Amino acid sequence: MKIALIEPFMAGSHASWAEEYAERSRHEVRIFALEGRHWKWRMHGGAVTLAREFLAAGFRPELLLATDMLDLTTFLALTRTVTCGIPTAIYFHENQLTYPWSPDDSDLPQQRDAHYAFINYASALAADQVLFNSDYHRRAFFAELPHFLKSFPDAHEMTTVKQLKEKSQTLPLGLDLKRFDAYQPSGPFAEDHSPLILWNHRWEYDKNPEEFFQALFQLQDQGCQFEVAVLGEAYRNQPEIFTIAQERLKNKIVHWGYVDDFSRYAEWLWRADILPVTSLHDFFGVSVVQALYCQCYPLLPQRLAYPEHVGCDNHDYFYTDFNDLVVRLGRLCRQPKERSSLSLRHGMARYDWESLVLRYDDLFEEMRVS
Numbered sequence: 001m002k003i004a005l006i007e008p009f010m011a012g013s014h015a016s017w018a019e020e021y022a023e024r025s026r027h028e029v030r031i032f033a034l035e036g037r038h039w040k041w042r043m044h045g046g047a048v049t050l051a052r053e054f055l056a057a058g059f060r061p062e063l064l065l066a067t068d069m070l071d072l073t074t075f076l077a078l079t080r081t082v083t084c085g086i087p088t089a090i091y092f093h094e095n096q097l098t099y100p101w102s103p104d105d106s107d108l109p110q111q112r113d114a115h116y117a118f119i120n121y122a123s124a125l126a127a128d129q130v131l132f133n134s135d136y137h138r139r140a141f142f143a144e145l146p147h148f149l150k151s152f153p154d155a156h157e158m159t160t161v162k163q164l165k166e167k168s169q170t171l172p173l174g175l176d177l178k179r180f181d182a183y184q185p186s187g188p189f190a191e192d193h194s195p196l197i198l199w200n201h202r203w204e205y206d207k208n209p210e211e212f213f214q215a216l217f218q219l220q221d222q223g224c225q226f227e228v229a230v231l232g233e234a235y236r237n238q239p240e241i242f243t244i245a246q247e248r249l250k251n252k253i254v255h256w257g258y259v260d261d262f263s264r265y266a267e268w269l270w271r272a273d274i275l276p277v278t279s280l281h282d283f284f285g286v287s288v289v290q291a292l293y294c295q296c297y298p299l300l301p302q303r304l305a306y307p308e309h310v311g312c313d314n315h316d317y318f319y320t321d322f323n324d325l326v327v328r329l330g331r332l333c334r335q336p337k338e339r340s341s342l343s344l345r346h347g348m349a350r351y352d353w354e355s356l357v358l359r360y361d362d363l364f365e366e367m368r369v370s
Contacts, residue, residue: 092124
């Protein structure tokens, strides 16, 4: 079976997902992609460029697999001589209805933000199957969609909500987690070492670094012993708290900055002891799942996709508010035995491609047959 995977934003988890699925699938998956930058322009113009490249390639797929960054309606219109009648799936890594907007974004005060959400909505309507990377993501999308449609003057098309729900399902994000196995230490670290606290997310506002570092500041003021490794990708307009934290925690920091070498990244995850997560937004949480696979003990807010990963009943992994986070984090730092007996590695393994690729392949095969 031939599949054309259309990705206008080939970077980060989008790129890993596309390349890893293409490599592992029993089907012939050909990727048509654009560089992952200028995300707004990719949502507007990416369909035009990719339609041209798709037609020029002469590839004749039996299924189209697009991501949420594509204006699927435009792509299908421009390629209708080839794609008419071909089943189409759209995979939502994120969506613009519920994605938190940066306070620095110039579109917000000018009220120009609704169009990107409408591209997602129209693309979902045009697809035969709508796929979300987590149950939380799917629920959040459909919880917001009626409010979004009602924000327009008339012709709200509320019946489309039910139509979309009926052709939607969760298809978890496939990850190459077994790649981390080669870097697992052969023996435990010394029990008397200071616990290592990990940040391995993007350096952006939606990951809520303010609350993460404020918790560490309080522990430092209490005389709590710990170390901190700050990984993750930084951007030009990173939150100011990173500069403040680098100075205030300079005696605690054992690593600061993005690690572009996978082996070093994996080694830090295996070495880390505690993963306090403060994110305001995570449709799936790749960095969290990776750290948990490497047996890092999590402290999570009971929201977003995290309960799906560790189970709602595992109360030890969840905190209720900021003060509870500080108390629990301090206790874990002072009493290492509380974090040494549990491992979530086995549960996270269900997201490895070895477990998921057959599910992907079978779903797309069924779409072709039906």
